[in-house]
Each structure stands twice: as C-alpha cells, then as structure tokens.
Amino acid sequence: MKKIVITLSLLVMVGLASCKEDATSKINNSNVEVAQQRDEAAKKLPVMSFEKVEHDFGTIVQNTPQETTFKFTNTGDAPLIITDAKSTCGCTVPERPTGPVAPGESGELVVKFNGSGSNAVTKVVTVTANTEKGTEQLRIKAFVTPIDGAPVGPLKKS
Template sequence: MKKLILGLSILSVFMFASCKEDASKKIDEANVVAAAERDANASKFPVLTFDETEHDFGEIENGKSVETTFSYKNTGNAPLVITDIKSSCGCTVPEGWSKAPLAPGESGSFSVKFNGSGTNKITKTVTVTANTEKGSEVVKITAFVKS
C-alpha cells in the first residue's frame, strides 16, 4: 500500500511539473506597452484655475437679484470635465457651464445668480465637481443685504 501511494505521489509530481509552461512566453508585449502608457497617464490631472474664487456684490437691497460670472482655465495636463456645479442653497443658482471636455490651456465660465434673500452679511458657496485630483473646487459669493 505504501509503495502504491509513493508511486502515485511521484507520478503526480511529474504530471504537474510537465504541465508548467514558461510564464514569460504568455506575456503579450503590446499589453506591457499599453499598461506602461496607462500608468504614466494616471498621474496626469487637469487643474481648474479660477480668475477669482470669491466675488463680493457689496451692498444690495433685500430681494434684488444679482449675477456674476466665474471664469476658469484648465492649467493641467489632461482634459477637464466638469460634471456638476451646486450651490449651498436654493437662493444661489449656477448656470451656463459646459459638460464637454476642456483641453489643457482652454478656458470656460459659468454664471451665478443670487436672489438677494436674507439680511446682513451673506456668504454662499458654489461647489464645482470635476475630474481634478481633489475632485471638487469651491468658489464663494458674498453680499451685505440691506433690509
């Protein structure tokens, strides 16, 4: 019985050893080149640079609508895609931005309307969600609303 188990063990070792192929023969050089290029591009991000990150409307009357435009530029090494722009409340509405990719060096803009609600010093934030390294950028509007 021991000889039978020993014989089967030796036979299975030879079978497993003979089934091994040289792993280097299975590597496709085109896949290696594609992976190296992908890894090199993975560290390239667009950079969203604003002309101004905060706009002050100054003193405004309660209920008076005001609007400003935020201009930006892609100063990075990859196309910039803005997927969403949201404000901190319903009284501030961002409009006019493009979801089309913005090539490095190109510029764009969006407008922000504030309906003038509230009293005293008001600060509202607008969050721009994009494919930057951070994933989002924030711009602010401020005003002093007179009652």
C-alpha cells in the first residue's frame, strides 16, 4: 500500500512539474495597458461644490410663491450627471439641468416653493448624481404668516 501511495505521489509531482510553464509569457501587455487605463478612468469622479446648501426666504405671506437658485460647480475629474432632484413634499419643486456638466463648469438648480404651510417651514431637496456620495441635500426654509394677518401660534395670556 505504501508503495502505491508513494508511486502515485511521484507521478503527480512529475506531472505537475512538467505542465508548469512560464506564466509571464502568457500575459498580453496591451490588455494590461487597457486595464490600467480603465482603472484610472474609474477613479475619476465628478464633485458637486455648491455656493450655498441652504436658503432662508425669511418671513413670507402664506401661499406666496418663492424661488431660489442653488449654483454649483463640478470640481471633479469627470462629467457630472444629475439623474434626479426631488423634495420632501409637493409644495417644493426643484428643476435640474438635463445635460452633463463638464469638469470645471458650473450649473444651476432652481427650487420653487409655493409658500404653503404655517410658522417655521423647512424643506429638503435631494439631488441624485454620479458623485462618490451619490446624493447631495439642499435646504430651504421660511417663516410663513397667514394671508389674513392673524397671529400664528399660541396666544399669550395676560
């Protein structure tokens, strides 16, 4: 039994040693260069740099439409593509650029607020893009007073 195991072991070792070829001879250098270029390109990402990420409309009268513009620059190394921009409610409507924004170029995202609500109102706009984080958040806020000028909130007792 020992002789059979030893013989089979020697045959396997001889077989493996005879099949061994120089692995470096099988490498195609043009494929390596293409893979390196692909990996370098994958590291390049766009970066959205906003001038401001929050806008305060101050005190406004209820149902008075408001609008602000969030300006940004692509400070990254690849074209920026904004795929979506949405708000936490239907009273706030963001309008995003439709085409790509090249590195170094600027763009604008317009946010319209219909002035609904009462007292302190804060809305978040989520921008989805091909950045490393994937999303950016912008905020708008306002203090909304009633149309008829009635006081908002609890009344003080004398």
